[in-house]
């Protein structure tokens with residue numbers, strides 16, 4: 001008997017190395033400019049086509065509560081490529097989670113991108129990265145990023161992307177507090193101040209003055225590599241950070257502990273609650289990780305990933 005076609009996909013987390021909010025849009029979203037970086041902390045998805053119709057999701061560990069399966073972004077992503085769920089083949093998704101939810105690490109979005117990439121492969125649908133990104137953007141603002149990953153600047157909702165060259169290679173320590181924050185709530189509490197464009201907005205001329213939405217970014221050749229000035233890295237910040245720290249002042253104490261233990265500059269990623277600091281080398285990261293762990297703070301040492309969701313087609317399960 002032949003084994004059902006199956007594929008394994010690695011689904012990385014991301015950091016927002018910087019995030020600048022430009023304006024609130026008529027559709028309720030915010031136009032922003034962000035610097036995304038994929039990291040080695042990742043989930044793993046095993047996708048298998050089965051004769052029985054429908055989509056079945058198994059989450060590992062099974063004690064993890066990710067909410068109703070039909071709302072899961074991986075399941076919704078599969079639905080986009082399998083519109084008629086009453087007919088075979090069906091799909092089994094085994095999702096091994098390492099990326100905490102509600103942490104600003106993009107885990108759900110990455111799982112959606114991984115499902116799109118893996119399922120397109122299984123169904124032998126030849127979809128370009130651009131087509132996958134457009135499909136992904138229907139599910140969430142960050143999904144498109146995970147199709148290509150690496151280091152990219154995102155504008156609009158974060159779905160209009162250009163890769164950064166040269167791609168950085170670094171280690172970082174990511175703190176994973178046991179705190180679940182709602183992205184919608186964090187954005188909802190944001191008080192927009194009239195400030196000069198930040199270092200990221202200055203890289204996207206026109207973005208500070210005109211709305212870039214619906215795939216429309218006049219001075220932004222999507223997909224074309226963007227060279228960033230070397231002094232950018234030290235000038236990044238996250239406009240959502242004051243809101244996140246206002247909601248959870250206990251995160252301020254962890255940021256302070258990270259800096260006390262030698263982190264040069266520690267920040268919130270996305271809408272939180274995860275915190276991160278870039279370290280000079282792996283050994284420094286190990287030392288910082290050791291100190292945080294001894295204080296009872298859950299953290300991981302991660303590396304910048306050059307790619308995004310990655311298919312391992314030879315692994316049949």
Ligand code: C5P
Nearest residue numbers: 028029030140141142157158183184187
């Ligand atoms: O796009 P996604 O579904 O991940 O966004 C979740 C929520 O975060 C949105 O409903 C919106 O309230 C907020 N958001 C925003 N502007 C963005 C991205 C997200 O206001 N660029």
